[in-house]
Structure formats: C-alpha cells, structure tokens
Amino acid sequence: MKRYIMEHTYSIEAGNYAVAGEASSSIKGLLKKLGIDGGIVRRMAIAAYEAEMNLVIHSVGGSLTIKIAPDELLLISEDGGPGIADIDLAMEEGYSTAPEEAREMGFGAGMGLSNMKRCADEFNIHSDAGIGTKLQIKIYLK
Amino acid sequence: MNILDVVECVEGNLLTSTQNTDREILYGYSCDLLSHVMANARSNCVWVTVQTHLNIVAVASLLDISCIVVPESIEVEETTLQKAEEEKISIIASKLTAFEICGRLYDMGVKPCK
Ligand SMILES: Nc1ncnc2c1ncn2[C@@H]1O[C@H](COP(=O)(O)OP(=O)(O)O)[C@@H](O)[C@H]1O
Numbered sequence: 001m002k003r004y005i006m007e008h009t010y011s012i013e014a015g016n017y018a019v020a021g022e023a024s025s026s027i028k029g030l031l032k033k034l035g036i037d038g039g040i041v042r043r044m045a046i047a048a049y050e051a052e053m054n055l056v057i058h059s060v061g062g063s064l065t066i067k068i069a070p071d072e073l074l075l076i077s078e079d080g081g082p083g084i085a086d087i088d089l090a091m092e093e094g095y096s097t098a099p100e101e102a103r104e105m106g107f108g109a110g111m112g113l114s115n116m117k118r119c120a121d122e123f124n125i126h127s128d129a130g131i132g133t134k135l136q137i138k139i140y141l142k
Numbered sequence: 143m144n145i146l147d148v149v150e151c152v153e154g155n156l157l158t159s160t161q162n163t164d165r166e167i168l169y170g171y172s173c174d175l176l177s178h179v180m181a182n183a184r185s186n187c188v189w190v191t192v193q194t195h196l197n198i199v200a201v202a203s204l205l206d207i208s209c210i211v212v213p214e215s216i217e218v219e220e221t222t223l224q225k226a227e228e229e230k231i232s233i234i235a236s237k238l239t240a241f242e243i244c245g246r247l248y249d250m251g252v253k254p255c256k
C-alpha cells in the first residue's frame with residue numbers, strides 16, 4: 001500500500017458553472033505551496049480542471065480527490081452517474097455529448113479525456129453505464 | 143512586451159486594475175474552445191477569446207496566462223472582472239477583430255504557443 005502524506009477531497013456539484021474550477025485552483029495552490037516542480041503542477045492543474053469540468057457538465061455530481069505521496073500525485077474523480085457507455089468512443093478527440101449551453105461557453109471540444117491522459121504518467125478510467133465513472137490520474141514526482 | 147504594451151498594440155482598454163506589468167509576454171494564443179486552450183496555451187501568454195464568462199478566469203489562472211484580450215468590443219460580465227481582479231489576471235477589451243488583434247501582436251514579435 002502506498003503511503004500518502006496528504007489527501008484532500010472536494011465535492012463537485014453538477015451544473016454549477018459559477019464555482020467550476022475552484023477545486024482545481026485549490027489543488028494547484030496546494031501543490032505550489034508544497035514546492036512541487038512548476039511543470040508538474042501545471043500538468044496536474046490541467047488534468048484536474050478537465051476532470052472537474054466533466055463532473056460539472058456530464059455527471060450528476062461527484063468528487064475530486066488529490067493524494068500526495070513523496071514520489072507521486074494521484075488525482076481521483078468519482079461520480080454517481082450516468083456513467084459512460086463506450087469509453088473508447090468517449091476517449092476519441094472531438095467526441096462530445098456536451099449540451100448546447102456548455103458548448104456556447106466553449107466547453108465540449110471533446111478533448112478533456114485526451115488532455116488528462118496526455119498530462120498523466122498513468123491514466124485509468126472505469127465506468128459502468130447507469131452507475132458512475134471513476135478516473136485515476138497519476139503523476140510521478142521522481 | 144508587457145501588458146501595457148499589449149493594451150496599446152490592440153488599441154484596447156484595460157478593464158481590470160493595472161497589475162503584473164512586469165510580466166514579460168512572449169507568446170500568444172487564440173481560441174474559444176477551453177480544452178484547446180488547456181492543451182496549448184503557455185504560461186505568461188496573451189489569450190484572445192470571445193468568451194467572457196467567469197470560467198475564462200479559472201482557465202487563465204490555472205495556466206498562468208497573463209492577460210485576456212476580448213475582441214470586437216464584446217462586453218465582459220462584471221463577475222468575470224471581479225474574479226480576474228482577485229486572480230490578478232488582466233482583461234483587455236479591444237474594438238478590433240480577433241484576426242487583427244493576433245496580426246498586430248504577431249507583428250510586434252509575440253510568438254505562437256507551439
Ligand atoms: N464523468 C463523466 N460522466 C459521464 N460521461 C462523461 C464523464 N466524463 C466524460 N464523459 C463523456 O465523455 C465525453 C468526452 O469527454 P471529454 O473528452 O472530456 O470531452 P467534452 O467534455 O468536451 O465532451 C463527454 O462528452 C461525455 O459524453
């Protein structure tokens with residue numbers, strides 16, 4: 001079992017664009033304060049933001065958790081549905097089911113999951129249609 | 143160039159208070175799709191977008207973007223400006239089109255983000 005020296009969970013509300021991004025900003029601030037390398041902070045900030053926005057736009061609500069170990073950062077996104085029926089399709093750049101209101105705001109480019117994967121050293125996604133989605137993004141510190 | 147140079151170059155108005163004028167702006171990026179910005183914008187760049195809602199400040203702040211230029215005199219929401227003030231992101235309004243803003247910045251030596 002990996003020993004994490006710090007852990008923080010943020011609850012993310014569906015459809016609340018007014019506070020969207022605050023969890024990611026808080027995670028970024030936390031990592032910066034710990035003196036973590038700027039390039040790594042940036043990668044985690046991008047991944048956290050894309051995960052947070054997916055919870056806001058696509059899920060019924062969920063949580064974002066950051067865990068910090070001496071040698072790695074782990075971001076976990078979990079939600080209570082609706083789940084993703086076809087993950088390979090969802091991972092394709094440009095594929096998006098974002099509603100019109102989100103698209104008007106510039107969301108829904110269909111690049112969120114691929115942005116997360118690109119920023120991660122390890123990327124894991126598990127989803128059960130009707131139940132929920134769990135995402136894990138690991139970034140090595142060493 | 144710094145933020146005040148950008149204001150002058152795009153014949154803009156600074157909608158936020160003057161800050162970060164010491165930050166050197168070397169790069170520029172223009173897109174209205176936020177995941178493209180997350181993927182491509184570099185830190186300390188100028189970002190040209192027609193989006194004016196609150197979330198652009200979160201994007202800029204997460205990426206350490208120095209300033210946002212809004213083209214075609216599009217009005218920026220008060221809540222966006224307040225948040226930008228808090229996050230120390232400058233927002234500039236310009237009457238020029240995004241195309242001309244980018245062209246002028248490019249001519250002044252601002253480089254693409256990639
Ligand atoms: N947490 C989630 N719950 C349900 N569906 C999701 C979730 N995250 C992503 N998706 C699905 O995967 C698609 C692609 O996601 P993404 O690459 O982030 O692009 P975008 O958010 O721009 O649509 C979404 O349009 C949506 O259909």
Ligand SMILES: [Mg+2]
Pocket residue numbers: 050053054108111112113
């Ligand atoms: Mg997304």
